[in-house]
Amino acid sequence: MKTNNKLVVITGASSGFGLEMAKEFSKSGYPLLLLARRIEKMQSLNLPNVICKKVDVTDKEQFETAVRDAEAIYGKTDLLVNNAGVMLLGNIASQDTKEWKTMLDVNVMGVMNGMQVVMNDMKERKSGTIINVSSIAGLQxxxxxxxxxxxxxGVTGLTRVARGEMSPFNVRVLSIMPGAVQTELLSHTTDQNIIDGYKDWQNAVGAVNITANDVAKTIKYAYELPQSVSLREIIITDTMQDS
Incomplete structure (x- = not known):
């Protein structure tokens, strides 16, 4: 079991999975660095031993500065959860290409930035964990x-490559792939017809009862296993979601 005094860094910590992870890790006494663009939501949690920083994960310099500042207080990062992401649904033939770039920048480049910030230190220590939040949409x-x-x-692929690079150094690189969960993600989409269709699908499934907290607890469980145990890829969905 891991000790509870090592730094945990969570991106996208102002809502959804990130917010729930912050609560769960804090309950166990971990010092936290919470990163997101909406700093007020993170600060309103009033958690102990927490640093909240307004950070855009696509800005690597800004990302790294926040991590180094927290490490100066709490020691090196033992866990990085690359959770920040956006979901802008749309049809290829008609979607605004700016939305494509936003998703690729945040969902892929943001993850790569985070990994590069912590990987070399973890390799030197021969310990550490990186968990990238992908999606069932990263498999099908x-x-x-x-x-x-x-x-x-892209996140699924780069996580697999990074795992191969880091496993000789006893560093775990995991991915978690949630299905449909009630979070703010759907609200990012700008096409109301697609939003309505997505909600119709959820209702046809029988609603979605899995919560962001369920995903947060699963991530924490995977991290707290011994360093020698790697749950490489975790697919987590509502029991009634069959696709």
Whole structure:
């Protein structure tokens, strides 16, 4: 079991999975660096031993500065959860290409930036864990998810490559792939017809009862296993979601 005094860094910590992870890790006494663009939501948690920073994960210099500042207080990062992401659903033929770039920049480049910030230190220490939040859409296609799938397939692929690079150094690189969960992600989409169709699908499934907290607890469980145990890829969905 890992000791509870090592630094945990969570991106996208102002809502959804990130917010729930912050609560769960804090309960166990971990010092936290919470990163997101909406700093007020993180600060409102009033958690102990927490540093909140307004950071855009696509800005590597800004990202790294925040991590180094926290490490100066709490020691080197033992866990990085690359959770920040956006979901802008759309049809390939008609979607605004700016939305494609936003998703690829945040969902892929943001993850790569985070990994590069912590990887060398973890290799030197021969210890540490990186958990990248991908999606079931990083394993299979979904209608109106083209650019989102492209970004999450990218996260799945780069996580597998990074795992190969880091495993000789006893560093774990894991990915978690949630299915449909009630979070703010759907609200990012600008096409109301697609939003309505997505909600119709959820209702047809029988609603979605899995929560962001369920995903947060699963991530924490995977991290707290011994360093020698790697849950490489975790697919987590509502029991009633069959695709």
């Amino acid at each position: 296609p979904f209608e109106n998810h083209a650019a989102y799938c492209a970004s999450k397939f």
